[in-house]
Amino acid sequence: xxxxxxxxxxxxxxxxxxxxxxxxxxxxxxxxxxxxxxxxxxxxxxxxxxxxxxxxxxxxxxxxxxxxxxxxxxxxxxxxxxxxxxxxxxxxxxxxxxxxxxxxxxxxxxxxxxxxxxxxxxxxxxxxxxxxxxxxxxxxxxxxxxxxxxxxxxxxxxxxxxxxxxxxxxxxxxxxxxxxxxxxxxxxxxxxxxxxxxxxxxxxxxxxxxxxxxxxxxxxxxxxxxxxxxxxxxxxxxxxxxxxxxxxxxxxxxxxxxxxxxxxxxxxxxxxxxxxxxxxxxxxxxxxxxxxxxxxxxxxxxxxxxxxxxxxxxxxxxxxxxxxxxxxxxxxxxxxxxxxxxxxxxxxxxxxxxxxxxxxxxxxxxxxxxxxxxxxxxxxxxxxxxxxxxxxxxxxxxxxxxxx
Amino acid sequence: xxxxxxxxxxxxxxxxxxxxxxxxxxxxxxxxxxxxxxxxxxxxxxxxxxxxxxxxxxxxxxxxxxxxxxxxxxxxxxxxxxxxxxxxxxxxxxxxxxxxxxxxxxxxxxxxxxxxxxxxxxxxxxxxxxxxxxxxxxxxxxxxxxxxxxxxxxxxxxxxxxxxxxxxxxxxxxxxxxxxxxxxxxxxxxxxxxxxxxxxxxxxxxxxxxxxxxxxxxxxxxxxxxxxxxxxxxxxxxxxxxxxxxxxxxxxxxxxxxxxxxxxxxxxxxxxxxxxxxxxxxxxxxxxxxxxxxxxxxxxxxxxxxxxxxxxxxxxxxxxxxxxxxxxxxxxxxxxxxxxxxxxxxxxxxxxxxxxxxxxxxxxxxxxxxxxxxxxxxxxxxxxxxxxxxxxxxxxxxxxxxxx
Numbered sequence: 138x139x140x141x142x143x144x145x146x147x148x149x150x151x152x153x154x155x156x157x158x159x160x161x162x163x164x165x166x167x168x169x170x171x172x173x174x175x176x177x178x179x180x181x182x183x184x185x186x187x188x189x190x191x192x193x194x195x196x197x198x199x200x201x202x203x204x205x206x207x208x209x210x211x212x213x214x215x216x217x218x219x220x221x222x223x224x225x226x227x228x229x230x231x232x233x234x235x236x237x238x239x240x241x242x243x244x245x246x247x248x249x250x251x252x253x254x255x256x257x258x259x260x261x262x263x264x265x266x267x268x269x270x271x272x273x274x275x276x277x278x279x280x281x282x283x284x285x286x287x288x289x290x291x292x293x294x295x296x297x298x299x300x301x302x303x304x305x306x307x308x309x310x311x312x313x314x315x316x317x318x319x320x321x322x323x324x325x326x327x328x329x330x331x332x333x334x335x336x337x338x339x340x341x342x343x344x345x346x347x348x349x350x351x352x353x354x355x356x357x358x359x360x361x362x363x364x365x366x367x368x369x370x371x372x373x374x375x376x377x378x379x380x381x382x383x384x385x386x387x388x389x390x391x392x393x394x395x396x397x398x399x400x401x402x403x404x405x406x407x408x409x410x411x412x413x414x415x416x417x418x419x420x421x422x423x424x425x426x427x428x429x430x431x432x433x434x435x436x437x438x439x440x441x442x443x444x445x446x447x448x449x450x451x452x453x454x455x456x457x458x459x460x461x462x463x464x465x466x467x468x469x470x471x472x473x474x475x476x477x478x479x480x481x482x483x484x485x486x487x488x489x490x491x492x493x494x495x496x497x498x499x500x501x502x503x504x505x506x507x508x509x510x511x512x513x514x515x516x517x518x519x520x521x522x523x524x525x526x527x528x529x530x531x532x533x534x535x536x537x538x539x540x541x
Numbered sequence: 542x543x544x545x546x547x548x549x550x551x552x553x554x555x556x557x558x559x560x561x562x563x564x565x566x567x568x569x570x571x572x573x574x575x576x577x578x579x580x581x582x583x584x585x586x587x588x589x590x591x592x593x594x595x596x597x598x599x600x601x602x603x604x605x606x607x608x609x610x611x612x613x614x615x616x617x618x619x620x621x622x623x624x625x626x627x628x629x630x631x632x633x634x635x636x637x638x639x640x641x642x643x644x645x646x647x648x649x650x651x652x653x654x655x656x657x658x659x660x661x662x663x664x665x666x667x668x669x670x671x672x673x674x675x676x677x678x679x680x681x682x683x684x685x686x687x688x689x690x691x692x693x694x695x696x697x698x699x700x701x702x703x704x705x706x707x708x709x710x711x712x713x714x715x716x717x718x719x720x721x722x723x724x725x726x727x728x729x730x731x732x733x734x735x736x737x738x739x740x741x742x743x744x745x746x747x748x749x750x751x752x753x754x755x756x757x758x759x760x761x762x763x764x765x766x767x768x769x770x771x772x773x774x775x776x777x778x779x780x781x782x783x784x785x786x787x788x789x790x791x792x793x794x795x796x797x798x799x800x801x802x803x804x805x806x807x808x809x810x811x812x813x814x815x816x817x818x819x820x821x822x823x824x825x826x827x828x829x830x831x832x833x834x835x836x837x838x839x840x841x842x843x844x845x846x847x848x849x850x851x852x853x854x855x856x857x858x859x860x861x862x863x864x865x866x867x868x869x870x871x872x873x874x875x876x877x878x879x880x881x882x883x884x885x886x887x888x889x890x891x892x893x894x895x896x897x898x899x900x901x902x903x904x905x906x907x908x909x910x911x912x913x914x915x916x917x918x919x920x921x922x923x924x925x926x927x928x929x930x931x932x933x934x935x936x937x938x939x940x941x942x943x944x945x
Binding site for chain 2: 156178179181182183185186206207216220222431432434448450454457460464
């Protein structure tokens with residue numbers, strides 16, 4: 138298990154931007170890289186062919202969700218995740234720990250294990266560090282996450298300390314349970330406490346893992362606080378192992394993460410934004426249903442070479458959204474994921490060329506993210522939508538973040 | 542406008558199975574052919590690339606729906622239907638007459654014209670025979686339908702006589718308004734009255750049109766009655782012009798139509814069935830969400846060479862449906878349309894080989910359509926679904942048939 142990560146260019150102390158190659162059992166991934174999210178073994182609205190076309194090299198799926206449906210045994214019987222999804226490249230898996238926070242009311246937790254009540258039919262699912270690893274291995278994951286215990290922003294310090302130390306205990310058991318050949322990542326928790334983050338980074342850095350994931354962020358805290366925590370953590374991680382930032386993010390967050398030495402990311406945001414008609418452009422998000430696209434006989438973004446932009450006019454995509462046609466979801470998701478992956482491709486080139494600082498500045502001066510208030514309002518609106526409300530009332534989910 | 546339809550093999554008096562080629566301004570169509578339905582300029586869940594892969598040569602879209610959204614002017618500005626949808630083959634258009642029955646409560650009708658109240662925003666749309674042709678021509682339709690006045694099954698004879706004669710008056714005006722180069726089809730009405738059907742067939746046969754469409758069937762009447770009407774009509778149509786059967790159908794109906802000399806068909810059924818998890822197999826419809834597909838590591842249909850069956854296991858498609866993943870709609874729609882188009886391909890080969898009668902018998906002995914009671918119950922369930930109820934209550938649609 139050596140040589141699976143090669144830093145090619147950039148910062149060798151892992152706190153600045155760097156370019157590398159991550160070798161998994163089923164293929165290499167050029168880093169910095171973004172992993173589209175396939176919560177239920179499908180990147181929503183897309184087929185593997187679509188992922189290839191946008192330059193995707195790896196996606197991430199979810200152990201909790203797949204354990205409940207279709208069941209790990211089914212996936213195993215069918216030849217593992219790759220055969221099941223017809224994707225011939227690497228696949229990463231989250232451990233299921235995240236659902237402790239997103240499905241908190243369905244969860245009972247002890248140092249021994251987590252017991253979930255299924256959000257589908259109420260049946261129990263026990264997840265111990267050992268079983269979390271076994272499930273990921275049985276599915277044939279290329280990049281496994283240790284079982285962790287994240288808490289939403291705002292939890293009190295004592296609870297965060299508890300959860301962080303539980304995460305450490307579990308990590309040691311995960312390492313012992315891990316048989317390979319997939320790469321095992323230890324997850325760093327610690328909430329928004331600098332002290333706990335440092336403790337968690339130092340502890341996790343000492344484990345026999347192949348990489349690190351920073352968890353428990355992008356869960357409602359201010360962005361400045363998120364980056365402060367990332368900075369704290371990065372200083373304590375060994376420079377020869379890859380670092381993943383869980384649940385991030387937006388185009389601007391990806392560039393900020395790369396600037397801090399993050400190697401890989403995953404997030405449902407680009408596809409969720411797409412399904413709601415939000416289109417990434419170099420200037421920020423545009424809303425495809427707005428009138429200015431009605432008669433636009435040009436691509437969504439003028440120089441974009443994604444499959445959507447090279448095949449369809451903005452006016453047609455606008456029409457599909459207005460008419461609530463299913464094809465709209467696919468076309469917008471292809472565009473947004475291509476935007477994000479191509480942005481990281483540009484970042485890799487800039488790192489090689491030694492021009493990342495300029496690239497970062499140029500990007501930031503042009504790209505205007507929705508501001509914090511707008512994001513908060515959007516989240517609020519999302520939580521109040523009939524679909525989410527129905528789920529909340531039926532006890533199926535407590536959090537927008539779990540809905541992919 | 543001659544030589545656009547060549548009967549190659551089969552019955553030359555147009556009442557038995559025949560094979561031909563229909564030449565439109567934007568390409569040839571091998572007949573018998575099926576046209577997928579793209580009510581709002583999108584075959585639901587599919588891209589043009591998907592249509593090509595299933596062997597589709599032409600699809601049909603709807604003048605009423607496109608006039609309201611995005612508007613014919615927008616489509617014209619963007620270069621017509623082909624440029625708008627990024628489809629480089631022929632496109633047929635229905636006239637909007639069908640919405641007289643499917644949106645009856647939003648319709649005011651006179652011999653002069655139809656006035657619709659938009660099902661989207663209540664704004665008025667006037668459709669005269671002349672404007673129905675002009676709208677189709679402005680969109681660049683390859684195969685235009687005359688404006689007609691269909692009635693649902695059960696209308697009284699006097700009303701049907703009225704509507705049929707109005708259809709004739711309108712057809713004469715459509716012929717005068719038609720400038721080409723698209724092929725204009727006259728529509729035969731007459732409800733379930735043999736006398737009116739014969740009158741309508743004789744009248745329409747005498748018009749300067751390039752083809753005929755049989756309308757007002759498959760609207761609730763028993764199947765035997767539908768075929769009785771088709772038989773009546775076919776005997777009066779000139780054998781050198783193509784005949785289209787509107788709104789049909791299911792795999793078994795297509796073969797029965799071909800047996801009677803029908804050249805082309807259109808119907809939303811294969812894609813609607815697909816979106817509800819119904820999968821066509823040589824034995825009939827199967828329900829992909831049923832347990833027997835849960836662990837099936839084989840295609841939906843064992844020897845099927847559609848894109849879905851050659852790329853994904855039945856177990857994966859089953860999972861996508863159970864998990865309500867958007868990709869499910871696309872994969873099932875590709876399979877069902879491929880099934881229908883490939884069935885007509887086999888029919889064409891059988892006609893060429895002189896073995897159609899055997900082919901028809903073999904197909905019928907193996908394929909078991911849902912029986913009438915089941916179909917009626919399904920329609921009833923569909924009408925009572927929350928989505929349809931919501932539309933009915935909001936006055937947006939009165940009929941399942943209009944929902945595509």
